[in-house]
Amino acid sequence: MPYGNMGKVAEVDLSTGRIEELELSPEVYRDYVGGTGLAARLIYERGDLEAGPLSPSNMLVLAAGPLTGVGFSGSSRMSAAARSPLTEIWGQATCGGNFGPELKRCGYDALLIKGRASEPVYLILEGESVRLAPAGDLWGKDTYHTTDLLKERHGKQYRVLAVGPAAENGVLFGSIVNDYGHHFGRTGMGTVMASKNLKAIVARGNREIPVKDPAKLEELKQKYDALLEKNGMARALRAFGTACNMEGMMALGDVPTRNWAKGLWEEGAERLSGVSLDDHYIVGHRSCRGCAVRCKPVIRVEEERYRVEEGPGPEYETLGAFGTLLMNDNLAAVCKINELCNRLGMDTITCGATIAWAMDCYEAGLMSPSDWDGVELRFGDIEPVIDLIPKIARREGKLGELLSMGSRKASAVVGEESRRFLTDTKGLEAPMHDPRAYWGDGLAYAISVRGACHVSNLTYLAEWGIVRYPEIKMDRHYHGMSTEHKADMVAKATDLGCLFNSMVWCQFAGTTFTLPLLRDVFNAAADYGWDIEEMVKAGGRIWYLQRALCHIWGVDASDDVLGPRIMTPTSDGNIAGIIPDMETMLREFYELRGLRTDGKPTREVLREYGLEYLADRLGV
Ligand code: SF4
Secondary structure, eight states, rough: OOOOOOOOOEEEETTEEEEEOOOOOHHHHHOOOOEEEEEEEEHHSSSOOTSSSTSSSOEEEEOOOOOTTSTTTOOOOOOOOETTTTTTTEEEEESSSSSHHHHTTTTOEEEEEESSOOOEEEEEETTTEEEEOOOTTTTOOOOHHHHHHHHHHHTTTOOOEOOOOHHHHTTBBOEEEEEEEEEGGGGGHHHHHHHTTEEEEEEOOOOOOOOOOOHHHHHHHHHHHHHHHHHHHHHHHHHHHTTHHHHHHHHHHHHHHHTBBBBHHHHHHHHHSHHHHHHHTTEEEOOSSOOOOEEEEHHHHHHHGEEEEEEOOOOOHHHHHGGGTTTOOOOOHHHHHHHHHHHHOOEEEEHHHHHHHHHHHHHHHHOOGGGGOOOOOOTTTOOHHHHHHHHHHTHHHHHHHTTTTHHHHHHHHGGGGGGGGGGTTTEOOOOOOTTTTTHHHHHHHHHHHSSSSSSSSSHHHHHHOOBBGGGGOOOOOOTTTOOOHHHHHHHHHHHHEEEHHTTOHHHHHTTTOOHHHHHHHHHHHHHOOOOOOHHHHHHHHHHHHHHHHHTTTTTTTGGSSOOOOTTTTTTSSTBBBBOHHHHHHHHHHHHHTTOOOOOOOHHHHHHHOOGGGGGHTTOO
């Protein structure tokens, strides 16, 4: 068993109640690393690929990686993966916080969850025992309340993953929440968990995580934390959270506004920024376990209508999704909505983006209040949105039901004309970074295996000039509005993103690292003796495998596109009149990555990455 791992996974069949320990081969650990890479391999090998996303046979994998819990800043993360109910293809999300390290301290690298319990249950990991307990009394309770009750029952030191009412009710973008403030947000992993009648997982372990060279790891940790202490980006994240540079990003055209129809809203960005959050509502800062960055703002809001007791504050993505996207500059209202979504267990990006899409539909006369429960949604009017959030979570009324599907599925109900307001790729709504300002992001969204996503790759960090890796020739000045070198950069940035999500390491903390440092950390923890080229290649192997799963679930080259609204130019701001040249970037990317015109990898490229076993299945 390779160092950095615990050497076994637990497979839980909720239909039968059977819990089995499995030992994986060293080759599986090495080739698929952990996190989303290991999850992809386990789902391919042991899952039912014919199963629909909400079928009991759809396997949900919660996986840590070789860096999870080794005590480094950014190394508390773990991944969740399954076929997504929102997109019906590869779904994945990663989460910081506390649960990943605790899972390993219980002796497991991953949990494989399949079947469906006849009644609500929760899973208890204690020492090395794994057992199920009834959760009828927890069902219907929000994620904070559920976490409170489970910590009261088992002890404060127990770490909790919980789903909320949204996932229980079948909202397609239900999240899994860890200890109040950390989320597996995207692609509906909470909905898959709730569809199995699994309300929560609690864990408390006492095992040491075996690493190859503890002294070396400690030395590197000291060096890395000293770098973080001085690093400007890390300091800004610590002071203001992930919205630390919203005004600057708005000036560059990177912040989607008015459902991506506007290119500039300076006053809005100013009122919604991390600095504004700090001025009005931040009362403290928290971190994921052991992280020196501490990018998690703690807020309190005292205005009556928007009251939030002391707790997790909104991240940049939420400030965009319920702020600029809706033309709402009421920061207190965003804080309130953030708390509602956290408690109800919903992804704020898909939720806000779906509401923004609906606002455009109302404005264009495609939806009217008389047909949709008497509710009118208008840009700049946040009050009806606050009332609507619990209705979406309950799928209440025609409008709550419509919006609970996410924007792409909702557009099939409202009609073809409403598709022009969509911002998704492969069914996942784009996050809050605009590919019209940074074309590499456009390519990265288009080829991302889970749909439009900025954290499956490091593209936006490279285009901003925050990360540079000379060892793999990813160190140019990448001009945002250009195709030059973008295919090459996005390929490398995607391989690194897959590696991060498999090790599992946080991108925000990782902005200070160099590849030699990452190699040294990895080899001190996991002992593969890898050089940088081998590490990056492992990321590539994971991307090809996840893309293959997407092909098995029906994806082809025609899905590698940006949403129509993103491919429509704005008339203002730094991006006025501009759309990315997707044709050129995609052509170059396909050639570079050995993809056929139908989007599938060639047999030769599969062989090069040790994935030839996929060739017959893909028919290549
Ligand atoms: S940088 Fe922020 S999100 Fe990342 S591990 Fe540290 S505290 Fe968590």
